[in-house]
Amino acid sequence: MNSMKDLGCELYEFAESLWPLNRSLTGEGVRETLLTIKAILPNLKIIEVPTGTKVFDWNVPKEWVISDAYIITPEGEKICHFGTNNLHVVGYSTPYKGKLSLEELQDHLHSLPDQPDAIPYVTSYYAPRWGFCITEEKRRTLKTGEYEVFIDSQLIDGNLNYGELIITGDTKEEIFLSTYICHPSMANNELSGPTVTTFLAKWLTELPNRKYTYRIIFIPETIGSLTYLSKNLEILKDRVKAGFNITCIGDERSYSFVPSRQCNSLSDKVARHVLKWVDPEFKEYSWRDRGSDERQYCSPGIDLPVASIMRTKYGAYPEYHTSLDKLGTVVTGTGLLGGFNVIKSAIEALEKNLTPRATVLGEPNMGKRGLYPTLSQKGIYQDVRLMMDVLTYSDGTQSMLEIAEKCDQPISQIQEICKTLFDFQLISFSD
Amino acid sequence: MNSMKDLGCELYEFAESLWPLNRSLTGEGVRETLLTIKAILPNLKIIEVPTGTKVFDWNVPKEWVISDAYIITPEGEKICHFGTNNLHVVGYSTPYKGKLSLEELQDHLHSLPDQPDAIPYVTSYYAPRWGFCITEEKRRTLKTGEYEVFIDSQLIDGNLNYGELIITGDTKEEIFLSTYICHPSMANNELSGPTVTTFLAKWLTELPNRKYTYRIIFIPETIGSLTYLSKNLEILKDRVKAGFNITCIGDERSYSFVPSRQCNSLSDKVARHVLKWVDPEFKEYSWRDRGSDERQYCSPGIDLPVASIMRTKYGAYPEYHTSLDKLGTVVTGTGLLGGFNVIKSAIEALEKNLTPRATVLGEPNMGKRGLYPTLSQKGIYQDVRLMMDVLTYSDGTQSMLEIAEKCDQPISQIQEICKTLFDFQLISFSD
């Protein structure tokens, strides 16, 4: 097995280790998740923000503590047991203990008629209610009678937790990576996100040098990104040159992309370029198809250049937000590795995206440097054409990314050629 | 019958009342037409400009007075009788009384070989001559012999007349509407124009408030628009933000559009937007297809943003500029109402085309305001997506019209959503 295959396995195993933890907006599951990540990234800071803290138009909610929950049918069967699958309980369910008729119970049950074998993922963070999620198949078998409901939960004053890792580079300019850690046991949306992000952070930490500083956060979705923005807005606006929201990055079905609100930020340009060379069939959505934390990062007045590079987008695959979004069937090591690599490529493209300028007027004499055949005959020009194209576009006004687009070649190849030209002192660089 | 159907009838009846008046560039028919309009719009000012007045490169022509005109055939039949159809006499025909052979007469006859049952519409405003217009069918029956020709007309020093109505609004910025009243008995080109314009003016007058001031003129084509421009150029250049030339607005066959010379003025953008939502198949012509008073309004150095919203364009339907352009067959109440409504929609779009700016950083908490479901489950986002899209584009740089285009929705719907968001203090407006 080569090291790439190894990395696919490692990613998959890490996702498996996160699977059983009971994540929500807040609570013990979030903290356990962050500690599992910190085991790989020792410099991860785990931050807590108290319940009730004002966050723009919102307030940090209470912390949800849940020990157990289930229903006993009239036949005495224990169903919807939280211990079996944490999706069975509506997120942030209030405590309840009581007996109900089937009719009364139905108001508290959630299932998907179109996906009879799936337990849906349902939450009620900001309005107090309780409920259970159940497969449609099971629900149809429920008989009239008295049901005993038990939810041992609490909503307490506590904290919202998130993780932040700053990896310093040669400049204060930042690349921003964000992923979320608030969904219970689902694989593509969400474990692929923190998994790939953790290993990208590990790779970045191990790089001998970096041009950019990296700001990487693991947050609960929406309230987490709003909280992070409210605490760091000025610094983010000042420093972030590009950023990606990392989610749905672990299946093998496709590659896709949601641009930032600007649609043509550096993040967008790099993402489109890298995706095109990984998968010419990648799907570009519009900003109107957004649906994750980019909604906050790109909102008016915040305006960060945050794009989403994904495998198959949230909402675009049938298992999304159900118990069917599983490791093994939806998310695989190969899928995670593909996702990891495409974002790694985007980061590499950004790191080396300098603007070359020819040092010599007119075409240089490439032959005397051994860069060009000295015997001139029909057809030879084709072989060195790409190098000459890079030189002709090295006018100090266009970055390697723009040159790569003009030459219709991957930026990695343009960067390799630029390295050669730089070594021969035929170009210099500016930012 | 609902009120919309009522309005279609009212429009049609008003056009009928204008039909018999003998309009030309100048003269009694024009004044009667303006008085008929003034009966609906009491504040209409009727202005007179004396013959000989210098108007840019032109001079206001003499006033044409015609009492009667006809031809007596060798068989004693009275043909081409002005009293039967005012199209029979070439507009601005000089007086004539005499006897001619058929051969001599032919030089003064105008007919359309391709449309044998149509009397063509012919004028000679600036070169003195006389002539008759006749159907090709009738012309073919004329036999050799002596014809008695009688034209009782005069070209006298008099006035060019036009009507002007200013309806003040909250600002001095103006919307400019222009239509023409110089064609004799023809329905789409021209009675649809003054008819729809009269009722748009009536509707505007009755509005409880208006952002814009409306400048509405009823003029003879070309010399009238040149005259109006020469008297009001500075004020027009200073104040007019958008404008429409209103013609060919009463048939049911199609919707069409000629842009202003700029091609992308506010008038053009609004017209394209509104037409697209009324009829996705609407026909957009180019500026090179112009042919009415926009030729003057948009000419170099004048440069007003005047576009033409039409049903079927002049020149694009076979009955154009002939006696076949009739009420009932070409123009209908439904056709006039459709034309009225599309220009009304354009005006409404302009009136409310503000630029929203979100008042809150990040997405607001819509749930606590009852604008968003508090139970979060698969698929719910779609229901509130348009409101969230309007919010995300409310960055203070784009008007509702631009937001409507980005959201691919009619501006009326965007304006409704903006009203809700404004009522909840989630957006503020700038112009």
Next chain:
Amino acid sequence: MNSMKDLGCELYEFAESLWPLNRSLTGEGVRETLLTIKAILPNLKIIEVPTGTKVFDWNVPKEWVISDAYIITPEGEKICHFGTNNLHVVGYSTPYKGKLSLEELQDHLHSLPDQPDAIPYVTSYYAPRWGFCITEEKRRTLKTGEYEVFIDSQLIDGNLNYGELIITGDTKEEIFLSTYICHPSMANNELSGPTVTTFLAKWLTELPNRKYTYRIIFIPETIGSLTYLSKNLEILKDRVKAGFNITCIGDERSYSFVPSRQCNSLSDKVARHVLKWVDPEFKEYSWRDRGSDERQYCSPGIDLPVASIMRTKYGAYPEYHTSLDKLGTVVTGTGLLGGFNVIKSAIEALEKNLTPRATVLGEPNMGKRGLYPTLSQKGIYQDVRLMMDVLTYSDGTQSMLEIAEKCDQPISQIQEICKTLFDFQLISFSD
């Protein structure tokens, strides 16, 4: 025979007169070629630049003197005789006299397996070696045995020569024409270039007046253009408004175009316009397809607006850079004349490309000037529409070239209409 046919013959005969001269980067053949051109253009200055002169990143090479060269086969046949076809010897071959086995000889032979009847064109200007070019057919007949090789050549300190002709105009602004004179006996690439350029220069000299000054050079490719640039860079950057590299301009197969590096310079716009009206099927290449002296003229920091108008582009026809690129088969009088005319049209378009501005507000009264029918009836507007279109675009912001594009008409027709409008004082001109 009309004069256009005459000119085709003249062009063809001039190309024939250049055919036998042994051109290379330097040497007697170049000087003879320049003197043959000077016989048509007496003001041509022939300039010499000594061997070793530093030219940007290059040095002017030694002068190549060759008297004779051939191979004697084991059977005593004299093959690859320079006297028979100067393509037989690799350009800049070093002197050699000796006996070799067939195997040793093979390393010095060049042929084209895919074009068995063609002698390829091969050079080695900057690395000392010797070699022969031979048809693949002949090469296959060579038998084992001892071959006698004889090359009587010298590389001496001498000069690089080029020709320069300045034809002054009313302004110091320049149109720049460049063609090359370094290829031995090949017709489309290269004799069509100096042939057409010579006769364009003759035509320009004979014009009674010119707006622009013309700078026309006949140079060896690459080192010649670099040399010319290094001696004239500031003046070129300051004065050249448009320019064309003239090559492959004599066959009848197609018209084609390589834009300047800017892609949208005045040269590019004029070339595209003129080509479209000569041949709507003309082929536009991208800057990445460049391959002649525009590589130097447009390089970063030099940035001249030099485009290439061609018949069939170098590399795009099978005979290119072989002995099959012949007068008569590839290049014809008709082909040369077509090439001459299209560049002439481009120059004429540039000479008269003024910006009109209407002198009258509103449309002028065309009827009183006899420019418009005084009888107004259905359909007449079409006849004068183009003149009215030119007037409507005469707003002082767009040149005739832009107006021609908007009106979808050849600029020559727009220029004719502008002349009429100017004569009637309806427009004035600015540059």
